[in-house]
Amino acid sequence: AQSVTQLGSHVSVSEGALVLLRCNYSSSVPPYLFWYVQYPNQGLQLLLKYTTGATLVKGINGFEAEFKKSETSFHLTKPSAHMSDAAEYFCAVSEEQAGTALIFGKGTTLSVSS
Amino acid sequence: DAGITQSPRHKVTETGTPVTLRCHQTENHRYMYWYRQDPGHGLRLIHYSYGVKDTDKGEVSDGYSVSRSKTEDFLLTLESATSSQTSVYFCAITPAAPGQPIGEQYFGPGTRLTVT
Numbered sequence: 001a002q003s004v005t006q007l008g009s010h011v012s013v014s015e016g017a018l019v020l021l022r023c024n025y026s027s028s029v030p031p032y033l034f035w036y037v038q039y040p041n042q043g044l045q046l047l048l049k050y051t052t053g054a055t056l057v058k059g060i061n062g063f064e065a066e067f068k069k070s071e072t073s074f075h076l077t078k079p080s081a082h083m084s085d086a087a088e089y090f091c092a093v094s095e096e097q098a099g100t101a102l103i104f105g106k107g108t109t110l111s112v113s114s
Numbered sequence: 115d116a117g118i119t120q121s122p123r124h125k126v127t128e129t130g131t132p133v134t135l136r137c138h139q140t141e142n143h144r145y146m147y148w149y150r151q152d153p154g155h156g157l158r159l160i161h162y163s164y165g166v167k168d169t170d171k172g173e174v175s176d177g178y179s180v181s182r183s184k185t186e187d188f189l190l191t192l193e194s195a196t197s198s199q200t201s202v203y204f205c206a207i208t209p210a211a212p213g214q215p216i217g218e219q220y221f222g223p224g225t226r227l228t229v230t
Contacts, residue, residue, distance in 0.1 A: 009154070032217060034218055036221075042223065042224075043204060043221040043222055043223045043224050044157075044204070044221040045221075046218050046219075046220070049217070049218050051217065090156060090157065094217070101147050101159045101162055101172065101219070102219055104156040104157040104158075105156055106154060106155060106156040107156050
């Protein structure tokens with residue numbers, strides 16, 4: 001069965017510092033992987049996705065993530081945090097087959113201090 | 115913008131009353147989903163639909179029913195609301211066609227439901 005683990009429910013960084021949000025998954029077949037961001041009182045917005053091909057994927061707002069099959073990881077990074085990055089971030093996985101929904105991690109809240 | 119709206123956006127109801135939440139999409143997507151979001155649990159799938167009158171249960175379907183009589187509308191009903199169903203409910207669609215892998219999902223703005 002698929003599952004997603006996000007390490008750290010809360011991450012705090014200073015403005016300008018590196019952002020690293022960790023995601024590990026389990027899947028018996030090649031996965032599709034996603035990161036979503038949720039700002040307060042809003043729905044989820046797709047940040048980036050990995051399906052096939054290049055393992056380093058770039059998303060919106062300067063975020064990127066790297067698919068590492070050997071480590072079953074898909075960590076999200078941003079070189080320099082902005083105050084506007086403060087939000088909750090969700091990692092999600094689906095398998096390479098039709099008819100199922102995404103499986104979400106429990107989320108990581110990112111705080112950015114000045 | 116995936117053209118997804120949810121109504122109502124906020125609702126307070128009493129234990130034991132029926133509640134129906136509506137999800138409406140404008141782009142004729144086949145797959146639609148209902149999730150609930152609770153602190154510490156992330157998003158959990160309640161039900162999903164893969165076509166008109168075709169629905170299936172998700173991880174947390176007990177106490178919920180759904181209906182889809184038109185492609186554009188997916189209704190979630192709490193037959194007799196309980197306090198444990200206080201949550202934020204999100205509708206989602208995927209642009210995947212039948213037989214294709216499920217790719218990204220796009221979410222509506224959510225409905226905040228409080229059961230007193």
